[in-house]
Structure formats: C-alpha cells, structure tokens
Amino acid sequence: MKxxxxxxxxxxxxxxVLEPTSLAPGMVRVEVKAVGICGxxxxxxxxxxxxxxVLESPMxxxxxxxxxxxxxxxxxxxxxxxxxxxxxxxxxxxxxxCKSGEYNLCPDVSFFATPPVDGAMTRYVDHPAEYTxxxxxxxxxxxxxxxxxxxGVYGVRKANIHLGDxxxxxxxxxxxxxxxxxxxxxxxxxxxxxxxxxRVEFARRLGFEARLFGETGTExxxxxDCSGNKNALEFAVGHxxxxxxxxxxxxxxxxxxxxxxxDLCLRGISVEGIxxxxxxxxxxxxxxxxxxxxxxxxxxxxxxxxxxxDYLSTGRYxxxxxxxxxx
Ligand SMILES: [Zn+2]
Ligand SMILES: [Zn+2]
Numbered sequence: 234m235k236x237x238x239x240x241x242x243x244x245x246x247x248x249x250v251l252e253p254t255s256l257a258p259g260m261v262r263v264e265v266k267a268v269g270i271c272g273x274x275x276x277x278x279x280x281x282x283x284x285x286x287v288l289e290s291p292m293x294x295x296x297x298x299x300x301x302x303x304x305x306x307x308x309x310x311x312x313x314x315x316x317x318x319x320x321x322x323x324x325x326x327x328x329x330x331c332k333s334g335e336y337n338l339c340p341d342v343s344f345f346a347t348p349p350v351d352g353a354m355t356r357y358v359d360h361p362a363e364y365t366x367x368x369x370x371x372x373x374x375x376x377x378x379x380x381x382x383x384x385g386v387y388g389v390r391k392a393n394i395h396l397g398d399x400x401x402x403x404x405x406x407x408x409x410x411x412x413x414x415x416x417x418x419x420x421x422x423x424x425x426x427x428x429x430x431x432r433v434e435f436a437r438r439l440g441f442e443a444r445l446f447g448e449t450g451t452e453x454x455x456x457x458d459c460s461g462n463k464n465a466l467e468f469a470v471g472h473x474x475x476x477x478x479x480x481x482x483x484x485x486x487x488x489x490x491x492x493x494x495x496d497l498c499l500r501g502i503s504v505e506g507i508x509x510x511x512x513x514x515x516x517x518x519x520x521x522x523x524x525x526x527x528x529x530x531x532x533x534x535x536x537x538x539x540x541x542x543d544y545l546s547t548g549r550y551x552x553x554x555x556x557x558x559x560x
Pocket of ligand 2: 324325326327329336339
C-alpha cells in the first residue's frame with residue numbers, strides 16, 4: 234500500500250509500505266479515506282521538527298483521519314463498514330495524567346505523525362477501538378474534522394464558558410473558526426479577530442462576528458488565543474476583563490508568548506494553557522453533525538496522495554482553509 238513518507242526536510246516521498254497483517258485483540262483495522270493537512274504536518278515537512286520532536290527516521294505524515302472500518306479484532310463492538318474518526322494519540326493509561334483523565338498530558342503518549350510514530354496517510358491503519366469513534370451519518374471527510382474540532386472543544390471546556398459570556402478569539406484560521414463554533418455552542422457571544430482581511434470576510438460569510446485585528450474591542454469575559462502571535466497575545470491580555478480567563482491554544486515562539494505575571498495577578502486573570510485534548514471526540518463529532526453546512530467549507534478542497542509532495546513544496550496548501558488528502 235502507498236504512504237506519504239517524510240524522509241527529511243522537504244523530502245516527502247509517496248512509496249510502498251507493508252500492509253498490516255494479523256489484527257490484535259481490541260484493535261480496529263480502518264481503511265483510511267480522508268486525512269486533513271494540518272499545520273504540524275507542514276512544520277515537519279519544512280523544518281523536520283516541532284520543538285523537541287525531531288524527525289530522525291522516515292515517518293508517515295497525517296493525524297486528522299476519517300475512514301471506514303474493514304475488520305475488527307477480538308472483543309471489539311464497532312461494526313465493520315462504520316465511518317469512524319480516529320483519535321491520534323494513544324496514551325500509556327498508567328501514569329497519573331492518564332488516571333486523572335488528562336491523558337493529553339501523558340509523557341508516554343504515542344501520537345500519529347509525531348516522531349518517531351507514523352501517521353495515517355496510508356491505506357490501512359490498525360488502531361485501538363477505545364480511540365476509534367463512530368461518526369454515524371458523517372462522511373469520512375467530515376469525520377476527519379473531529380481532530381481539529383477537538384482542540385476547540387477542549388479549549389472551550391477549559392475556558393468554562395457560560396451562557397451569555399463574551400468571548401474573543403484571536404486568529405480566524407481553521408482552529409480559530411472551529412473554536413468559535415464550540416464557544417458559540419456553549420452559549421458564548423463570540424467575536425473573532427484576524428490580521429488577514431480575507432479571513433475576517435470568510436468568517437463573516439460563515440456567520441460569525443469577526444473583526445480586523447486593530448479595530449478596538451471592548452473587554453471580554455474570556456479571550457482565547459488561537460494564533461500564538463505576539464501582537465495578538467498582547468491584545469488578548471489587554472482585553473480580558475478583571476477576573477476573566479485567558480486561554481492559550483495557539484503555539485508561537487518563546488519570545489512571542491511572554492506574559493506579565495504581575496499584571497495577571499493584579500487583575501485576577503486566570504490562564505489556561507491548552508495542549509491537545511482529552512475525551513473530546515464524541516462532542517466534536519456531535520458538533521460537526523450539527524454544523525454540517527458551515528463545515529462544508531472545510532472539506533471542499535481535495536488532493537490525491539500522489540499530489541501531496543508537489544502540493545507541499547509549492548506552498549499551494551496556503552490557498553485553502555483546509556485541504557483533505559484522499560487516500
Ligand atoms: Zn491537526
Ligand atoms: Zn500516561
């Protein structure tokens with residue numbers, strides 16, 4: 234079977250890899266249909282690393298996965314033929330983080346397309362049933378959105394948004410928009426901000442209230458940064474109300490993400506740092522189901538696996554909000 238194998242910086246090859254053979258108990262064999270291209274795939278392609286995760290041997294890309302179950306191991310109740318979304322991180326299940334339910338913080342997690350673990354841009358993937366979620370009524374394309382949607386769902390849970398809370402979201406890229414959708418579903422009154430005019434207009438077309446960054450905002454109960462950008466973060470801190478909440482989702486540079494502890498202290502602001510997500514897939518799938526029309530914009534650009542190397546090297550992925558690789 235073919236796979237998108239990253240061999241080094243800007244060296245992505247579509248090549249044959251071995252098909253899986255026997256299926257272990259508790260595992261599901263999924264025929265991968267759709268994998269969304271994520272910023273992290275692009276980072277590994279361009280830089281060969283994200284922070285302390287460094288590509289040291291060839292690795293298959295892709296972690297936003299929708300597919301169809303083709304076989305199940307012993308003890309699995311998910312039916313063959315079901316459309317599923319795969320949660321890409323498999324935690325150790327034994328450490329204190331796993332036991333407390335915050336398994337996104339597990340130091341021994343094995344996560345698709347995070348070195349040295351292979352991702353899912355290939356035909357078949359064997360995955361634990363526990364981290365495989367039924368996406369009844371959704372297409373595999375839509376199911377692949379459950380992963381980025383999970384980031385928004387988790388951020389919104391940590392933000393503890395209440396009905397009527399004002400929420401500013403910095404960054405109107407895919408994660409910002411999905412976070413906005415999750416925040417609205419909790420009853421938040423959401424305003425999105427972005428520096429790019431087209432993104433603001435696009436967010437408005439989707440029905441969100443959106444502003445060009447720099448237009449003055451008021452104070453918000455919750456500000457969620459999905460950009461990791463220095464200016465956005467400064468704005469975010471400056472526009473959380475006293476006693477409000479600042480939620481950090483986007484990851485930028487060390488220098489760009491400095492905060493003043495004294496200011497936070499004096500204004501009684503609490504800060505939530507968000508790393509991935511835990512226990513979010515059923516909620517993410519339900520949100521996708523409810524907002525299918527809006528989300529159609531996220532699944533309309535498709536390329537084939539063979540087109541991927543060229544698509545990344547020419548930077549064409551930048552032209553669309555989200556690109557789905559058809560496997
Ligand atoms: Zn992603
Ligand atoms: Zn663990």
